[in-house]
Amino acid sequence: MSDDLYNSDTMPLDDAALKRWPLPMPSQEGDKEERGRVLVIAGSREMPGAVILAATAALRAGAGKLTIATGASIAPVVALSMPEARVVELQETVNGAIAPGAIDVLTGMVSRFDAVLIGPGMQDEGATCAFVLGLLPQLEHAKVVLDACAMNVVRRQLQAVDAYSQGQQKYIASFSTPVLLTPHAGEMAHLTAADKDSVLANPAETARQAARRWNAMVALKGATTHIAAPDGRLWRHDGGNIGLAISGSGDTLSGIIAGLAARGAPLEQACAWGVALHARAGDRLQQRIGPLGFLAREIAFEVPALLHALRPDGPGT
Known part of the structure; x- marks a missing residue:
C-alpha cells in the first residue's frame, strides 16, 4: 500500500485509496491453488x-x-446447495450446534488452508467458544476471521463456556x-x-482500543465502518445503505x-476491501431493486464486477 495512505490519523477507503492498494492477482x-484455499x-x-x-x-x-465444515445434520443440505465445495460433517450438541469435540475431525486438515472463517450461523455460546479456543492453536499459520458467535472468545464475562471448558482456558485476553x-456496535458492547450508546458515541476509539487490547484486527461495522489494527492504524469507510441491514448481510x-484473504491479501487489506465491496454491492442493488427488499444472497453476485471495476486500470464504480 502507498506510504501516503499512512500519513493521516484515519485512512479513508474511497475508490482512489483502493486502487492504490491493489489486491493480489x-x-x-x-x-485454483494459486488463488488460495479457504475453510468456512x-x-x-x-x-x-x-x-x-x-x-x-x-x-x-x-x-x-x-x-465447508458444518454440523452433521445440515451438511447434506449445504453440500447440495454448494456443489463447488467439499463439505465436512462435524459432531453436534443436542441443540444442533457444532460441538467442541468436532475439533478432532479438523485436526491435521486445517494446516492446508490459507484463510479460515469461523462463526456465521453458529449457536450455543459456550460450545462455540470451547470449540474456537481448542482450534485456534492449530491456525497460527492461517489468516483467521472470527464472526458472530465465535467472537465471544474475547468476552471476559463469559460464563456459559464453563460446562465445556473442563478447567481449561475460558476466554482470550x-x-x-x-x-x-467483525462486530457491529451491539456485538462490541x-x-x-x-454500553451500546458509548460505543456509538466514539466508534473509532472503541475499535482502536479493542484492537490493541486483543492484539486483533477489529472491524466495527456500521453506516460508517472503522477498521483498527493492533499497532494503532485506523481505516474508515463511509457508505452503504439501509438495505444492507438485513439478515445474512454480515x-x-x-x-x-x-x-x-485466501487469495493472498493481508487481513487488513482483505477487511478494507471486503467492507468496501460489500457497501458498493449494496449501492448497486439499491439502484436496480430499490432501497429496501434486496436479499443478502444477492450481495455476493455483485462482487466480481466490482472487483473488475476497482482494479488499478479499471473504470471505477
Whole structure:
C-alpha cells in the first residue's frame, strides 16, 4: 500500500485509496491453488443458510478452493446447495450446534488452508467458544476471521463456556497471532461489557482500543465502518445503505473477507476491501431493486464486477 495512505490519523477507503492498494492477482497461467484455499466453519441446525451465504461470498471474492465444515445434520443440505465445495460433517450438541469435540475431525486438515472463517450461523455460546479456543492453536499459520458467535472468545464475562471448558482456558485476553473480529456496535458492547450508546458515541476509539487490547484486527461495522489494527492504524469507510441491514448481510461480508484473504491479501487489506465491496454491492442493488427488499444472497453476485471495476486500470464504480 502507498506510504501516503499512512500519513493521516484515519485512512479513508474511497475508490482512489483502493486502487492504490491493489489486491493480489493470480497469473494468467495460474490454477485454483494459486488463488488460495479457504475453510468456512459455520452454521447450526437452526441457521444452515449462514454457511451457504458466507461460502458463496468467499468464492465470489475469488478464492480458488473452498471447504465447508458444518454440523452433521445440515451438511447434506449445504453440500447440495454448494456443489463447488467439499463439505465436512462435524459432531453436534443436542441443540444442533457444532460441538467442541468436532475439533478432532479438523485436526491435521486445517494446516492446508490459507484463510479460515469461523462463526456465521453458529449457536450455543459456550460450545462455540470451547470449540474456537481448542482450534485456534492449530491456525497460527492461517489468516483467521472470527464472526458472530465465535467472537465471544474475547468476552471476559463469559460464563456459559464453563460446562465445556473442563478447567481449561475460558476466554482470550490477547491473541498470540492477530485475527480479525467483525462486530457491529451491539456485538462490541456485548464483547466489552460496555454500553451500546458509548460505543456509538466514539466508534473509532472503541475499535482502536479493542484492537490493541486483543492484539486483533477489529472491524466495527456500521453506516460508517472503522477498521483498527493492533499497532494503532485506523481505516474508515463511509457508505452503504439501509438495505444492507438485513439478515445474512454480515455472513456475506465475512465470506468476502475470507475469500480475499485466501487469495493472498493481508487481513487488513482483505477487511478494507471486503467492507468496501460489500457497501458498493449494496449501492448497486439499491439502484436496480430499490432501497429496501434486496436479499443478502444477492450481495455476493455483485462482487466480481466490482472487483473488475476497482482494479488499478479499471473504470471505477
